[in-house]
Amino acid sequence: MNKASLLLENQLCFRLYTASRLITQAYHPLLSEHGLTYPQYLVLLVLWERDAQPVNDIAKRLYLETNTVTPLLQRMEKEGILTRRKGKDDARQIIVSLTKKGKDLQETLCDVPSEVGGSVICDSVNPETIPDLFRMLDDMIEQLKQQ
Amino acid sequence: MNKASLLLENQLCFRLYTASRLITQAYHPLLSEHGLTYPQYLVLLVLWERDAQPVNDIAKRLYLETNTVTPLLQRMEKEGILTRRKGKDDARQIIVSLTKKGKDLQETLCDVPSEVGGSVICDSVNPETIPDLFRMLDDMIEQLKQQ
DNA sequence: TCGTTTTATATCGTTCACGATGCAAATATA
C-alpha cells in the first residue's frame, strides 16, 4: 500500500480547500459589514459585468448548480439587492436584475479586492508569479469541468 | 472607481473556490461509494497518520473550528468508523480513535489520491510544476492563517 | 397536432462551515 499518497501533506485538494476557505474568511469582515456573504458577492460581480441575466447564466458563470444559486438569489432579493422576474420570450427563465441598492454596492465594494489581495502577497505569491498561479488554476478548472 | 479589480476574471479567490469545489467533486464518486464525504476523508487522513487524537488536534490540523469538526466526528462515530471517549489526564478532551472499520478503510482508499491526481494533470499542472503550486498555496495558507 | 423529450427553475434533505454562545474542567491569580 502506498501510504505516502495518503499523507495530508501530499494532497493538492486539501491545500486548495484550505486556501479557499482562508481567503473567503479574509473577505468576511469586509462583506458582512454590508450584509453580504462571499457567494453573494460573486453573484454581484457577475451582475455588475452584465445586468439582467437568467439564473442559468449566473450559475454557469460561477460553475454552480441552480439548486445552489436559486436560494442564494432569493435571499438577495429579500435584501432588496436584486429582482427576479419571468422572462418575456421564454417563460421558463427567471431574469435577475440589480436594484439601485445592488448597483450602488459596486461603488461601495470597489476597494475590497485590493484590500484582500494585499493580504495574500508573500514570498512565492506576488505580482510576478500570480499570472502563473492563475494559469495553473484556470487549466485545472478547465480540465475538471470536462468530467 | 477601479472596475477592473471587480471582474470575476481577476479574482484569485474565485479560482481557488472553484478549483477546490471541482476537485472535491472529483473525489465524490470514489468516497461516497464507501459512505464518506470529503471532509470525513480528511479526518481519516489525519487519524491514519496518528491514531487517538483529541478533537482540537484534528481541528487544528485541518484549519477548522471544533464546531465544524464535532458534528462531523459524531456522524463518523454513528457510522462505526471511529470512537470518541473522554481523555484520562484531561477530562475536557475527547480522544478520537479509529475502529477496525476506520483502519481498514486506509487499505480500501489507498488508490484514491492517484486516481484523482491523474485527473488534474494538464499542460501547466504536471509533476514538474506541482511543487511550485504547493509552495504558493502553502505560503498563502501560512500568510492567511496569521490574520 | 399530439405525445415525448428537453430545458429552466424550484424544492427537499443532508452535510458542511462558521459566528455566537454555553458549560464544565483545568489553570491562574489573589
Place this chain on the structure above:
DNA sequence: TATATTTGCATCGTGAACGATATAAAACGA
C-alpha cells in the same frame, strides 16, 4: 484556598453546496 480566567468541546442558527426529485414551459418528432 476561593475566585477568576482560560481551555476544550458542544449546541444552535444561518447560509451555502449538492444529489435527487418535481414542475412547468418550450422544443421536437411522429
